[in-house]
Amino acid sequence: MDKIIKRIKLQNFKRFPNLSLDFNETLNLFIGDNESGKSTLVSAIDLVLSGSRSKVERYGLESLFNKNTINEFLESEKEYADLPILFVELYLNDQNNKDLEGKYNSSDLNTHGLQLLCEPREDLSSEIAEILDQEVDNFPFEFYSITFKTFAGKSYSGYRKYMQHLLIDNSLISSDYAKRQYIKTIYSTNTEDAEKNKHENEYRNYKDKFRREELSELNTRIQGDYSFAVDTGPKSNLENDLTIKEGEIALDNKGKGKQCFIKTDFALQKNEGDLDTILLEEPENHLSHTNMKKLIQKIHDSETKQLFITTHNSLISSRLDLRRAILLNSLSTDYVLLDDLSEDTARFFMKAPNNNLLEFILSKKVLLVEGDAEFILLKAFFEEVTSTDIEETDIHIISVGGTSFKRYLEISNLLGVKTAVITDNDGNYQVNCEERYADYLSENAKVFADQDNSVSTFEKAVYKENESLCDDLFAEGRRTLSVQEYMLANKTESAFEILDNKRDELSTPQYIEEAIEWINQ
């Protein structure tokens, strides 16, 4: 039976004071910028599934606990009873396993699941109270217990686990530990216990045979009671000596990119019987465009396991089903699923070619423009208005087709990305700018356009504000077209020319200045 994680629930875990998130049965894509919590969710899943106290201790409770929660507690009366707890709960599908089922969870839900809980040790309450009485701020992390329980209230550990999982973290590709862990897991999930024991036993015998047959002559030459032998201790057992080869070349001897590819590919194989869950951290790392496309296809075809993938790669997120995406943003501790979006907006982003969705999601502040000309000149306008280079700010300029503004605004409202839309009034400010976007405006989302209906486009606004500059550049040689008409007919080119030749003299149309000032606040 497939073992599926249906939901994760966190409390005070890293940057999430509280989070409850439902997962898809097959593929889950965590998309977000640095510090948005993608890896946090993956490590939360990894910790609970591994049931390893020492893994938790390696992170240290201090780094796992939500900082704000700790600070709030330290600023309070510091009562023992108010000490915060940390938990990660995985709600699983019904696996007909009485050891997993029960209400041992924070939701009082009778269901299958696993829980990591860190709470103050009651038997040490007087010692903890002593620490809390101190004047200095001292949080008693060391007095917390770390327990792994199923929802039936049964303890589990790395030795007695209920689900098999594999974490492939391609950012740690060169770490020897990560490589060992990987090979060990893959080996264990491919072998039966008895088979494993037999391998280990035979391996030891081979070593001994080598000593007896090949080293004997050498050993006869050694004086006294000394001899050479092959180490058969715990550090040189089979699991430590195993490697994985592709063709004749061992995994270790491949390039980093190829290692990433092989590891992921190998883990995704259909015959990988016992593996229930695969966690992939940034599979795009070290991969060429071609290999990435191949990998995406492999991921796409793998239906038997539940996958959790973190990425900030546009190709991966858009080519894999975007409906499976969980969008995270470093400004908020909430998340957005694409099914939270209206259906046509979700489909728009799945179909749209080379969409800029990821850049948009990963930005804190965005100036959304309609076309290339705006994109080219806005940088200069920004510098003129603020006297700073936009590259040095956290503001991104993204050019999208004018018809898709609403799609982006919908997301900006969900994610809290501060978004200024700079658009044309197309001759009717009332209808095209005010009414069209009325439902999408918020404190995070504003639309800026020229209110004068006669200044219907960007080029007209630029011309109106910079008439002599444009005449200087474009008037010469005009016969049939006016300067304005020329600019309208050659939007991109004229924008380039202005930028190249007159950047320092350029002055900013008023509505664009307003947009820049608002976004820059």
Next chain:
Amino acid sequence: MDKSIISAVAGSGKTTHIIKNLDLEKNYLVITYTINNYRNLKHEIAKKFDHLPENIDLYTYFPFLYAFCFNPFLGYKIKPRGITYDYPPPSKRYTKANQIEYYVSKNRRLYHNRIARLLEELDVLEDINRRIEKYYDALYIDEIQDFAGHDFNLLKSILTTDLEVKLVGDFYQHTFDTSRDGNTNKNLHQDYGEYLKEFEALGVEVNEDELEKSWRCSPTVCGFINNQLGIQIESHKQDSTLVEYIETAEEIEDLYQDDQIVKLFYQEHYKYDCYSRNWGDCKGENQYENVCVVLNQKTERFYKKGKLEKLSPVTKNKLYVACSRSHNDLYFISEEKIKHHKRG
């Protein structure tokens, strides 16, 4: 589903009867009370199937109560640190049943005799029934006679599930209660007939014939138990064996020193440096060829007057357990006459 209770006499093959009915098809929940019996059953199951099959879950009663019933539903709320087999101290006398301290010791352990009460009080009996129904098709309980107090109420609740149920026990081997607690089901074990009626009222068919004969005890020993203790027991065997009160100091000393013959004491057998057990503790044990029952002062008095039947029920039941351990001969000696061996 079929529910039945089989009243079995000592040595009549209760364990065999349960094992006989197990298969690899259905999911079985098998509960017993003593560790002795748990070991017997486990051994026999492994023997029958060559391994311990996954479809058969064998529990002793309190771990079943704690791990299967309590923890999944109340563990997270109460977070105890296990069970205590101590009884609540007298200082708890004024604690009310609606206070958590009534159930939990100072060290945050659950009083074993109050877990069933807690399940009832916090209204999880239905949850438990659903859980049992989900994971099992059949429920076999051995040593059913030891269910008492609120545990008997829990049993009654479980009997409403849609499971095949087989209860096996020997009313006269009721030597300790799962829990003794106030007046709840206090009179349950006073009268055998009334006891069986309780089960009939719960829709459990009473079967007294199937296991009425002992494979262990000889007709001689059965005859003694019938006549002297007034407890119905017959034998499958034909041989006649010894049932004898040993008088002479020399013979008593020989018996005492004989490491092939177990000496069964009323209590504190460990104070005697010989091969020994207590009457009540050897329940479920089947390994004694010959048995020497050591009579304490009071029992000896009753024995000599031929009035063993008049002993208090618990003492009489323990003596019954002791006498019925023997495959062969049964000897009686007086504790007075071996007093010189007693230590401490």
